[in-house]
Amino acid sequence: MIRIEPIIRKKTVCLLDKYLTGDSLNYKQVIALIIPILVDQAFLIFMSLLNTAMISSAGVAAVSAVSMVDSLNIFLVNVFIAVATGGTVIVAQYKGSRNAAMVSKTATQAISAVTIFSLLISAFVIIFNEPTLKLLFGKVDLDVFQNAKIYLIGSCISYPFIAIFQAVSGALRGVGETKPCLSLSLLMNLTNTGLNVLLITTLHMGVIGLVISTIVARVIGMLASITYIKKYNRTLSFKFRNALRIDFTILKKIMFIGLPFAAEQLFFNGGKLLTQTFIVQLGTLALTANAISNSITLLFQIGPNSLSISILTVVGQCMGRRNIGDARKFIKSFIGLSSILYVVTSAILLPLFPALMKMFSSPDEIQHTIFILVLITAIAQPILWSPAFVLPSALRAAGDSNFTSITSLLTMWLFRVVSGYVLGITLGFGITGVWLAMIGEWAVRGIIFEWRFKGNKWYAHKLV
Template identity: 55%
Template structure:
């Protein structure tokens, strides 16, 4: 085993012990976040199908908006990682400060905009939903928007910490925020019967407590960055350009990518409340299967970023290939473990009996397909982006998303009448197409030709 790990996960830039020290805290964090989402969906299910449908609808919009400033935080992670790899500690600190400030300001602007336009946004996207679903959605959307700055600060600090390899500290901050969230949800939803409003209150308290802890850690606990509060108000324009060189294309990608998912959600809303619930529960369960692979897609940013900072292309190539194979193996193993447990897992959500078989079919097809397609569709672009190849990866993701997941999803799901299954089949097709394009890019030399630092 030691020889295998040395061969595939060690190089001149770092060895397998360092890589797995980065990976394990991220894996725990991802597992906890997915478990938290499962628990929250299950808890809100006790408030009825209308409540779980409203939360799922708004969360599709939340993911769209939050991923815009998380994308900018990822740009900061790449810049921090490359400066760390080059050994320039002063620039590491400047990159961290620039990341926190730019992400927080972006989140503030987005949050205020959505709170002011919540009614037209809801009626434009989900106007065909039932009145009780729309009322729950309105409460949840306003409350979620108010919490954006809190989660933005946590994501920015965690991104900077991952960039220098301190994934354990990032894990502690994330766990602190999410544990507070789940505890408050139990209190507000289960004990106080506050429904969607209780979930909204919990998310705001948890995210702003998490933001306070993240800033306290950055200024008072961790001496690596040597940051002071005033550093957040002195942003270097050249540093901002570097962060935005990675962050803005990725943000645009996230907007188009998740915008396409929202449009797909609109298709699903037109299929009825049961279809919305089927999609919500199947998506929650599918995310469980992808936890290790998702953790690898975050870890590879730090690994490849530091390799590129050291100008070691051979190590970057080697590690990317190893991460892709490991991602496929993890998806196969998790699928073999969890698919036999489908009944008890789906029972957590207490779904109507009419949709259980539909959920199983969606999950079975996706579990098989993702073994080959998910790593090249998600881990590989994360690696290319860490090398500075953000524009190509973003354009590819946007084009394939709209050409296949949106258009093909509409044709299969609505025009041909296949329903929710057609929408999911289109998603699987999109993974394959963009994965093949990223593999073609990886075989060439252009992906590492960018000079970011």
């Protein structure tokens, strides 16, 4: 009698060897890198979903305010995450070239740079919080505006803490140590969720409860991450005295990747923020539908987002060895795997839509709109999302930061913003038109990045 299990195991290993093994890394190393990031992303997104559901219990005004400010938070937080990404890429390339001393120096400088950026951004937005909200969301109801103001100031206070946490996590991912990243993330996010349950669900503190839980959790996350690299990690060899000294040679390399990406994040998320103002014009129910739809579609992105993060380390280490063949192979494999994960996730989640609606306590009149938004996204993502987002992460890891950033800016502002306004407001398709414009922009981005990948300019930069 033929045993099926050994045959399946053998075929699985052959497939993994074929697509996820190269001279730089083997499939076991790649999987060991991806799995903790995958678990981390799943936890983060489920917690975001749960938090949105909890704040929904505080009413439509609260969930609309949180949705508005979160779009601004993403816009701002991604600036210093971009700088941390620059650190990840350079750390990964030094790791690939086996230069341990420069790995440590680069990680330390990345933490210093991100701290400075976050403090400046936090101070600026706190000082100008009301003019900022009036400029972006001045037409919203008064109760929504007041909730948004409280949440924005609280978020700004937490920026430096999450910035340092992200810089440490980025450095650890650069050297392939994703398990401690997962542990640190679980600590911070479990704290956040536990406090949300206590302050929002039990004590009914609404947006103020959300602010307190966010600040406390991010302080704990920052302290834990610094403690880990200071006392328990030998690869990064972090010392406070080195963090206080700015090394402009290393900083220049980090900024070569980080600044174009930061500019991209500013203008790309600025475009998303502008489309949010279109949705504000459509009313509070449209804002609520948008917030819930965003939370649900994030579930589809758990796997692909993990690959987008993981590929920075994989391609970075390949480029540190100057192994272009390996880099090309891994990029193609990651894009294919990302699309497969989308198909699997859609097949699991779409039948669960009614249960998700009960979880969010969403008004009956917007449930059909939410389903349409989720459905069109589920159809488009397997084909369009991976070339539009996994591929530019890979190109950035190879040092091709200027091209990826300029492309992202142009497609956002020349396509998504303009067509979003035309479809959503001018032609009257509402929030569905805004989302269709977003999906169309994915297609344009993907075509451009695939064209770039077929050439040889993306790997011409030598950073280390």
